[in-house]
Amino acid sequence: MTNVIHEPVESATAQFSSEALIPTHKRLPVTFTHGNGAWLWDTQGKKYLDALAGIAVNTLGHAHPALVKAVSEQAAQLIHISNNYFIPQQIRLAERLVSMSGLRQAFFVNSGAEANECAIKLARMLGHKRGISVPKILVMEKAFHGRTMGSLSATAKQSIREGFGPLLEGFERVRFDIEEIENASKDPDVVAVLLEVIQGEGGINLLPEDSLRRLRKLCDERDILLMLDEVQTGIARTGKLFAYQHANIVPDVLALAKGLGGGVPIGACLIGERAMDIFSVGSHGSTFGGNPLVCAAANAVLDVVEQERLYDNARVIGNFIAHEFQKKLVDVPGVRGVRGAGLLIGIELEQPCGSLPALALDAGLLISVTADNVVRLAPPLILSQSEAEYLVDTLVSVIRDYVTRTRS
Ligand SMILES: Cc1ncc(COP(=O)(O)O)c(C=O)c1O
Known part of the structure; x- marks a missing residue:
């Protein structure tokens, strides 16, 4: 066999296909060179408002000075050290998350799927400790929890499950509805309920607050774990x-x-009293989880979220956007409604609208479509009033054009 030396690929030039990538993603033909705040620039110098933020990732927008400083300084000191040692940045992050959330302990991972894997393993181990041979976890219709085998088994969407069987047993799927959850939880083998407070990938579906309170009570009465997936909704977004x-x-x-x-890959699984003392030394692990670099980034994100009260900004600007859409889309045929919380907003159309992100891109706006017919917005939490106005005006015009063209 001969060694083939490949030429390095220029990173800043636009290239819209590569046989070197497994074609798992449908990508739009654009390459971004840099960003600042809520804005991005492509290789042609065109400017876009980022109303997606890497799908609810770039909490502080792009190139936020506090995050850039924290990551650069930490990179210059110590990027990685194994979890065989104590990591001060990790301890600080765990203590902050615990105090912000009302929970007790943290385990750090690299992604949302892994945070859910940790939750699933906790529930299963709790079940086995209780003598249940196949512990059951209740999961919801339209749920999305990730693509690893455990989190995929908890995910509802058939098209992304297909071809990967046998999936994990022990998941029972119910409607995203408190009565159904109550009924299903009577099974003595049920050890946990896993759900998103707002289903993001499933189409921005909300569980009423009162249902959440009933669910909390139910899990207390039955002594089962209430496991919330806030991978998309967490960190001030709602x-x-x-x-x-x-x-x-x-x-x-x-x-x-x-x-x-804020764009540096880190996840966490936080646990309260009822889930403590399930894992012990060796039960679970992660090489990268909670290393100094990612924890420095997360600490910087939390600093800014707290100092600038970005949860208030998410609420105020989010309410403004939702209200403006309701007003400005009211006469557009085929728009079913606007829903969400804070800066996680969905606009449901009557028809599939998978081509809208490309049309919005042409108009200088990044959005996504989920559940076939729901436009999803998850802009950075630093979004200003004038940027919100630009977002609304641009998207209303894109939707209006699209609907007029496709329905006539
Ligand atoms: C609610 C929820 N859970 C889990 C995941 C999976 O996260 P990741 O892609 O980081 O594994 C996602 C991703 O979209 C999500 O929205």
């Missing part, structure tokens, strides 16, 4: 640090990722 805080409850297990590192 107007509170965590979406469950709108209902004044505290879960037993909380999965976080996306917005936590």
Whole structure:
């Protein structure tokens, strides 16, 4: 066999296909060179408003000075050290998350799927400790929890599950509805309920606050774990640090990722009293989880979120955007409604609208479409009033054009 030396690929030039990538993603033909705040620039110098933030990831927008400083300084000191040692940045982050969330302990991972894997393993081990041979976790219709085998088994969408069987047993799927959850939880083999407070990938579907409070009570009565996946909603996106805080409850297990590192890959699984003393030394692990670099980034994100009260900004600007859409889309046929919380907003159309992100891109705006017919907005939490106005005006015009063209 001969050694083939490949030429390095220029990173800043636009290239819209490569056989070197497994084609798992449908990508739009654009390459961004840099960003600043809520704005991005492409290789042609064109400017875009980022109303997606890497799908609810860039909490502070792009190139935020506090995050850039924290990451650069930490990189110059110590990027990685194994979890065989104590990591001060990790301890600080754990203590802050614990105090912000009302939970007790943290385990750090690299992604949302892994945060949910940790939750699933906790629930299973709790079940086995209780003598249940196949512990059951209740999961919801339209749920999305990730692509690893455990989190995929908890995910509802058939098209992304197909071809990967056998999936994990022990998940029972119910409607995203408190009565159904109550009924299903009567099974003595049920050890946990896993759900998103707002289903992001499933189409921005909200569970009413009162249902969350009933769910908390139910899990207490049955002594089962209430496990919330706030990978998409956590870290101030919905107007509170965590979406469950709108209902004044505290879960037993909380999965976080996306917005936590502001773009640096970090996730966390937080646990409360009921989930403590399940794992012990050797039960679970992660090489990269919670290394100094990612924890420095997450600490910097939390500093800015707290100092600038970005949860308030998410609520105020989010309410403004939702209200403006309701007003300005009211006469557009085929728009079913606007829903969400804070800066996680969905606009449901009657028809599939998978081509809208490309049309919005042409107009200088980044958005996504989820559940086939729901436009999803998850802009950075630093979004200003004038940027919100630009977002609304641009998107209303894109939707209006699209609907007029496709319905006539
Ligand atoms: C609610 C929720 N959970 C889990 C995940 C998976 O996160 P990751 O892609 O970081 O594994 C996502 C990703 O979209 C999500 O929205």
